[in-house]
Amino acid sequence: MAALTRTLIIASEDGNEYARLVRAARLPGLRLEVARGVRDLRARLPAAQILLADPARVAGALERGRALEWVQSTWAGVERLVEPCRRLRIPLTGVRGVFGPLISEYVMAYILAIERHLFETRADQARRAWRQRPYRSLAGLEIGVMGLGSIGRHVARTAAWFGMRVRGLSYSGRRVRGVERVYPRGRAAEFLRGLDYLVAALPMTAETESIFGARFFARLGRRAVFINVGRGGQVVEEELARALRRGRLRGAVLDVFRREPLPRASPLWSAPGLFLTPHNAAASFPRSVAPIFIENYRRFVAGKPLLHEVDLERGY
Amino acid sequence: MAALTRTLIIASEDGNEYARLVRAARLPGLRLEVARGVRDLRARLPAAQILLADPARVAGALERGRALEWVQSTWAGVERLVEPCRRLRIPLTGVRGVFGPLISEYVMAYILAIERHLFETRADQARRAWRQRPYRSLAGLEIGVMGLGSIGRHVARTAAWFGMRVRGLSYSGRRVRGVERVYPRGRAAEFLRGLDYLVAALPMTAETESIFGARFFARLGRRAVFINVGRGGQVVEEELARALRRGRLRGAVLDVFRREPLPRASPLWSAPGLFLTPHNAAASFPRSVAPIFIENYRRFVAGKPLLHEVDLERGY
Numbered sequence: 001m002a003a004l005t006r007t008l009i010i011a012s013e014d015g016n017e018y019a020r021l022v023r024a025a026r027l028p029g030l031r032l033e034v035a036r037g038v039r040d041l042r043a044r045l046p047a048a049q050i051l052l053a054d055p056a057r058v059a060g061a062l063e064r065g066r067a068l069e070w071v072q073s074t075w076a077g078v079e080r081l082v083e084p085c086r087r088l089r090i091p092l093t094g095v096r097g098v099f100g101p102l103i104s105e106y107v108m109a110y111i112l113a114i115e116r117h118l119f120e121t122r123a124d125q126a127r128r129a130w131r132q133r134p135y136r137s138l139a140g141l142e143i144g145v146m147g148l149g150s151i152g153r154h155v156a157r158t159a160a161w162f163g164m165r166v167r168g169l170s171y172s173g174r175r176v177r178g179v180e181r182v183y184p185r186g187r188a189a190e191f192l193r194g195l196d197y198l199v200a201a202l203p204m205t206a207e208t209e210s211i212f213g214a215r216f217f218a219r220l221g222r223r224a225v226f227i228n229v230g231r232g233g234q235v236v237e238e239e240l241a242r243a244l245r246r247g248r249l250r251g252a253v254l255d256v257f258r259r260e261p262l263p264r265a266s267p268l269w270s271a272p273g274l275f276l277t278p279h280n281a282a283a284s285f286p287r288s289v290a291p292i293f294i295e296n297y298r299r300f301v302a303g304k305p306l307l308h309e310v311d312l313e314r315g316y
Numbered sequence: 317m318a319a320l321t322r323t324l325i326i327a328s329e330d331g332n333e334y335a336r337l338v339r340a341a342r343l344p345g346l347r348l349e350v351a352r353g354v355r356d357l358r359a360r361l362p363a364a365q366i367l368l369a370d371p372a373r374v375a376g377a378l379e380r381g382r383a384l385e386w387v388q389s390t391w392a393g394v395e396r397l398v399e400p401c402r403r404l405r406i407p408l409t410g411v412r413g414v415f416g417p418l419i420s421e422y423v424m425a426y427i428l429a430i431e432r433h434l435f436e437t438r439a440d441q442a443r444r445a446w447r448q449r450p451y452r453s454l455a456g457l458e459i460g461v462m463g464l465g466s467i468g469r470h471v472a473r474t475a476a477w478f479g480m481r482v483r484g485l486s487y488s489g490r491r492v493r494g495v496e497r498v499y500p501r502g503r504a505a506e507f508l509r510g511l512d513y514l515v516a517a518l519p520m521t522a523e524t525e526s527i528f529g530a531r532f533f534a535r536l537g538r539r540a541v542f543i544n545v546g547r548g549g550q551v552v553e554e555e556l557a558r559a560l561r562r563g564r565l566r567g568a569v570l571d572v573f574r575r576e577p578l579p580r581a582s583p584l585w586s587a588p589g590l591f592l593t594p595h596n597a598a599a600s601f602p603r604s605v606a607p608i609f610i611e612n613y614r615r616f617v618a619g620k621p622l623l624h625e626v627d628l629e630r631g632y
Contacts, residue, residue, distance in 0.1 A: 101453065101454075101455055101478070101479060102453055104478075105428055105431075105432065105453065105454055105478065106432065108424065108428060109425075109428035109429060109432045109434060110434075112421055112424060112425035112428065112429075113425060113428075113429055113434055115421075116421065116422065116425045118425060118426075118429055118434065118435075119434075119435070119438055121591075121593055121594075122435055122591070124594075125585060125591070125592055128580050128585045130576075130577035130578060130594045131594060132594045132595070132596045133596075134599070135596075135599065137417065137418055137421065137601065138417075138421055139417055158477065158478075161474065161477050162417070162420075162421065162474075163417060260446075261446035262446060264444050269441060269444045275437075275438070275441070276441055277437055278437075278440075278446045278447060278448045279448070280448045280449075280451075283450075283451065285453065
């Protein structure tokens with residue numbers, strides 16, 4: 001029996017590096033093409049069985065993938081691929097276990113920078129001022145993690161390493177290792193009370209759209225810093241800017257925005273106590289993601305269940 | 317038999333808080349006095365049996381403590397008390413296990429700020445620039461820790477949590493949990509090769525005086541950042557400033573200096589890639605240190621060995 005050959009299209013900012021890494025694995029029966037730009041992608045898609053892609057690059061063209069049998073995302077946030085894959089009735093696989101350490105670095109970088117006054121100390125140095133600013137140890141500070149997927153759990157365990165008191169909020173409220181207490185969704189008010197830091201690491205779904213608004217920030221309270229590493233569409237940005245201006249929150253750290261790049265007119269750029277970063281808290285390093293594709297390809301060919309398959313009904 | 321009463325003098329910037337915490341422990345047979353300033357200390361010292369003190373506050377007056385039986389330091393760095401206690405032939409106890417977590421926070425704050433470009437990103441935000449700066453994950457970066465006392469070991473384990481590859485250098489070269497490889501002093505050149513970060517957490521002794529000079533920085537190499545949380549007298553400051561100006565080191569983070577406050581004329585303030593902090597990487601929080609004094613007092617009264625006793629010959 002002649003071996004079947006499948007066509008893989010790679011559509012990623014890091015297309016060449018993915019091609020190099022996948023080629024190096026010498027996967028049997030795989031023909032590999034790198035799509036250059038949207039038109040090239042649209043031309044190639046109808047003949048492809050497999051797609052390895054940055055979601056934002058392919059979301060608009062996916063309907064043309066009539067022969068597609070499987071899509072592997074290079075990112076954690078797959079919401080733009082869920083609907084097309086559902087319509088095409090093909091599996092969509094994500095990336096898990098890779099972004100947790102990177103998001104933990106990001107979260108701890110900002111918590112430590114805030115608590116240890118790094119920006120103020122840098123300004124002191126610039127004017128040759130020797131000024132000891134009082135600070136708190138992280139040990140004993142209260143941190144809440146919303147969303148206890150692989151990213152949220154890694155952040156929780158990292159915070160616990162520094163002696164922070166960690167609580168979690170999840171759909172189920174099920175216990176999670178490294179989290180002192182997990183609250184179910186219905187008890188959000190209790191979960192939010194008395195937090196020093198709130199880290200939101202939620203997938204984008206109909207239920208999480210715009211959940212961080214004025215009412216949420218009022219519950220969170222003025223000693224808390226709000227950190228969002230989930231999705232920009234979850235935040236009502238004007239209401240966050242207003243809460244910060246009125247001193248109703250201690251601060252905020254945002255990596256994701258409703259529109260990216262963030263428009264120059266956004267009130268977020270200059271909101272007091274707000275630190276913003278250009279959606280790069282967790283870079284998708286091909287050397288971390290390619291092994292997931294390679295393992296999944298082997299499973300796909302063998303007819304075994306794929307790793308990190310997205311529940312297309314639930315949306316993550 | 318009438319219980320013996322001993323006089324404790326507290327000489328600390330946080331004298332009142334120490335007095336409150338020690339009083340709350342209701343230690344038997346203890347009369348407590350708080351010294352206000354140097355003259356008051358000198359007047360009270362001759363009648364005291366026990367001293368709980370910030371080293372810098374009492375070093376010059378300690379000779380007057382003719383009745384002293386024991387000195388408890390509130391800080392990790394005790395070098396200024398070693399000689400007087402040796403002459404008085406009384407035990408000196410330090411603080412261990414308290415500063416490790418604080419120094420780890422400090423070290424990770426700066427490593428993360430450097431790797432994640434926090435200062436540059438803050439400047440981008442100020443001019444409303446959306447700019448994604450490439451970065452590395454901490455996982456796989458090479459960090460070396462010089463001095464594997466309780467502080468160095470905590471830093472090593474924290475770096476390991478972030479996936480950094482950790483090596484150590486110590487007097488003995490003995491294996492330490494959480495450190496991939498420990499080099500003995502004689503193999504410093506090999507220890508230094510290829511490091512991304514070097515954290516120095518050494519006590520001040522005759523042997524560590526001025527050990528960080530031009531030759532050391534040349535060995536460390538241009539991809540490395542030098543972080544000193546030990547003592548300022550260990551660094552030849554002009555040579556460090558020169559190595560940075562000439563691009564022979566990637567950067568430096570200094571919390572301690574030969575003269576403190578650092579003189580305004582020091583070349584360190586404006587050395588490229590240098591981050592300096594005013595000797596507060598690990599604040600001595602009375603609520604952390606007081607329990608050590610309280611436990612040691614109970615041991616002292618019972619004639620048991622004291623915790624964290626300094627070897628007065630070795631100097632730490």
